[in-house]
Amino acid sequence: MDTLYKILSIAIITCIACIIIKPIRPDFAIIISVIGGVIIVFYLLTYLGSIFETFNTIFNFSGLNSSLYSVVFKIIGVGYLTEFTASICSDTGNQSLGDKVLLGGKVMILVMALPIVTSILDIVMELLPK
Amino acid sequence: MDIDIIFKIAAVGILTAVVGQILKNSGKEDISTLATLAGVVIVLFMVLGMIGQLFDTIKAMFNF
DSSP, rough: OOOHHHHHHHHHHHHHHHHHHHHOHHHHHHHHHHHHHHHHHHHHHHHHHHHHHOOOOOHHHHHOHHHHHHHHHHHHHHHHHHHHHHHHHHHHHHHHHHHHHHHHHHHHHHHHHHHHHHHHHHHHHHHOOO | OOHHHHOOOOOHHEEEEEEHHHHHTTTTTHHHHHHHHHHHHHHHHHHHHHHHHHHHHHHHHOOO
């Protein structure tokens, strides 16, 4: 519970620092906001690690092949990274660049998801009577 | 990985602004632009280091 307070206080301190530094040097304000986000994410990574462990054990019980599982996690990672970059782009004001980054992330996720779709189709084709 | 890096960046920003102003008023415009540029480069190196570390951790966690 104290991590939540830490995260909230970091966010507030970063916003105040941004406001203070904006009139003096506007470019540092954006850098400070990005770094505040990075620090918050670092605090969250420890919790993410434990969440992934529990997912891993649950997934092993289900007995599916692990390639499916790693693709799902890769997609989550790609989704987060593209959202991180897109929000930085929209922060600095170039919204169109952020949208293009999101498009690129979606394309990459689709590329990663295709083998799953094909494997499902193969399974369905086997079930159908010849 | 704590809050002090935000204050460090803010301090560098204020210092570069002050140094730039002093140099500008003392008649050395070209040096003041260089000083401001140096401040920005220092901050960028700090920031890029941290973002690189973030990307590596995420890559390791999501086993890219």
